Structures are given as C-alpha cells and as structure tokens.
Amino acid sequence: MAKCHTQSASEVARIFNMKTGTALLIRSDRKVLRRNIVSGKWQEYRKIKEGVSVEAYIAHRMNDHSGGYWVTLKRGMIPCFDVISAMERNGVAEATDGCENIEPDGKCLHGYPAWPLVAIHHCLAG
Numbered sequence: 542m543a544k545c546h547t548q549s550a551s552e553v554a555r556i557f558n559m560k561t562g563t564a565l566l567i568r569s570d571r572k573v574l575r576r577n578i579v580s581g582k583w584q585e586y587r588k589i590k591e592g593v594s595v596e597a598y599i600a601h602r603m604n605d606h607s608g609g610y611w612v613t614l615k616r617g618m619i620p621c622f623d624v625i626s627a628m629e630r631n632g633v634a635e636a637t638d639g640c641e642n643i644e645p646d647g648k649c650l651h652g653y654p655a656w657p658l659v660a661i662h663h664c665l666a667g
C-alpha cells in the first residue's frame with residue numbers, strides 16, 4: 542500500500558473518473574497513486590513524465606474528456622467494497638454519479654456505470 546503523504550511528499554489532488562470509477566491521488570513528488578476499489582487502498586500507479594509539472598498533469602487530466610470525465614474526488618464519493626457487494630447481492634445499485642436504483646451490471650441514464658460493474662472491471666484489470 543502506498544502512502545498519501547511521505548516525509549518529503551504531500552498530497553496535491555485527488556481526482557475521480559466517473560466513466561471508469563478510477564480514483565487517482567497525485568503527490569508533490571510526481572507519483573500518481575490509484576485507489577483499488579476492492580481493497581480500498583492506494584497503490585502506486587505511475588510517475589508524471591519529466592518536463593510535465595504536477596499542475597499541468599492534473600489540468601490535462603481534468604480537461605481531457607476523451608477517456609471519461611474527471612472530477613475532484615470528494616470524501617464519500619466512492620462506496621466501500623462492503624456496500625458495493627451489498628448492491629450486487631440486492632440487485633439494486635448506485636451509479637458513479639450518484640443515480641440510484643439501477644441494475645448492478647448496468648448504467649444510469651447519463652451513461653455512468655453501477656459500482657458493482659466498476660468493481661468487476663477493476664478486478665479484471667488488476
């Protein structure tokens with residue numbers, strides 16, 4: 542598990558992709574961490590390329606809508622895995638944009654996936 546802060550690095554931003562359910566945490570030492578939906582832990586994902594500032598990286602992500610739609614990650618936006626499992630069991634789920642009462646393997650009217658669907662994709666992708 543990677544730490545959000547170290548002695549020499551602090552957290553700069555947390556962003557969230559509503560299309561894929563991917564959450565990234567960007568640190569001042571240019572490391573990008575990705576949150577694992579199943580474990581709820583942050584894992585090392587990549588390092589920002591030389592010559593690209595942390596701010597430019599974040600701005601690029603937020604402005605690039607081709608790979609989904611990135612927003613600032615807020616506390617409580619991602620349900621814990623127990624809640625996602627319960628959605629799957631009950632057959633009623635919530636989408637990444639907060640829409641309720643959708644199929645666990647479906648999408649809401651706005652095209653955003655249900656959390657159980659996101660979890661399955663994260664499991665497959667590792």
Ligand SMILES: [Zn+2]
Pocket residue numbers: 636638639640649650651652653
């Ligand atoms: Zn929706």
